[in-house]
Amino acid sequence: MKIRILRQTEPDGDAYWESFDYDGTREISVAALLDHLNYNDDIINDDGVKTTRIGWDRSCMQGMCGACAMVINEVPSLACDTFLNKLKGNTLTIRPLRKFPVIHDLIVDRSVIQENLKSTDVYIGEYNPKENEDHRHQYEVAKCLKCGLCMEVCPNYRGGESFYGAMFANDCYLVYARNRKKSADMKSTYADHFGRTCSKSLSCMDVCPMNIPMIASMAKLNR
Numbered sequence: 001m002k003i004r005i006l007r008q009t010e011p012d013g014d015a016y017w018e019s020f021d022y023d024g025t026r027e028i029s030v031a032a033l034l035d036h037l038n039y040n041d042d043i044i045n046d047d048g049v050k051t052t053r054i055g056w057d058r059s060c061m062q063g064m065c066g067a068c069a070m071v072i073n074e075v076p077s078l079a080c081d082t083f084l085n086k087l088k089g090n091t092l093t094i095r096p097l098r099k100f101p102v103i104h105d106l107i108v109d110r111s112v113i114q115e116n117l118k119s120t121d122v123y124i125g126e127y128n129p130k131e132n133e134d135h136r137h138q139y140e141v142a143k144c145l146k147c148g149l150c151m152e153v154c155p156n157y158r159g160g161e162s163f164y165g166a167m168f169a170n171d172c173y174l175v176y177a178r179n180r181k182k183s184a185d186m187k188s189t190y191a192d193h194f195g196r197t198c199s200k201s202l203s204c205m206d207v208c209p210m211n212i213p214m215i216a217s218m219a220k221l222n223r
């Protein structure tokens with residue numbers, strides 16, 4: 001199997017493709033494959049040239065942290081949750097998320113996600129739940145990893161603070177369900193940063209690794 005990885009050693013450096021040969025089992029995840037490629041002291045590309053370790057983010061390796069978000073065969077995915085035996089073809093293409101600045105190889109700077117959430121103060125604060133609110137949906141929404149995959153495919157997110165993304169609707173819904181007073185104060189923030197900007201392509205739902213039903217958050221808030 002040929003592994004093609006889009007690499008970039010410095011944040012301002014040029015990106016370039018580097019390929020590796022892999023003939024091991026396909027019963028492993030892309031994250032395990034990256035570990036495998038990085039394992040030896042001497043990492044050799046498919047031209048037989050010694051190269052540097054591939055930079056990538058990881059933490060839990062079980063689909064619970066969102067750190068290993070990247071674009072795999074042109075689909076934004078979690079590397080730990082994407083298995084080689086489920087992919088078609090004999091070439092695997094891996095590139096960093098395109099909507100976030102590259103720090104090193106597959107590592108990107110997603111701090112804009114936290115900065116946007118901080119600037120809008122979308123935190124629950126005083127816990128004051130409405131008894132009849134949809135607890136099942138609160139549970140689904142709270143699974144968000146802040147991985148950024150939904151922003152990668154969102155046609156309204158062009159980088160930076162252009163649009164706060166599907167996760168913002170989810171977090172606004174949690175505030176609505178658990179702190180009604182604060183939710184009332186946030187109404188115009190939600191309208192400005194989500195309600196009037198989202199074009200409802202719902203591509204976010206196609207890639208969300210937690211299968212969060214974003215459309216239900218939007219419908220509940222709009223109602």
Ligand code: SF4
Binds near residue numbers: 207209211
């Ligand atoms: S909504 Fe889904 S895709 Fe978006 S950040 Fe949360 S877990 Fe990731």
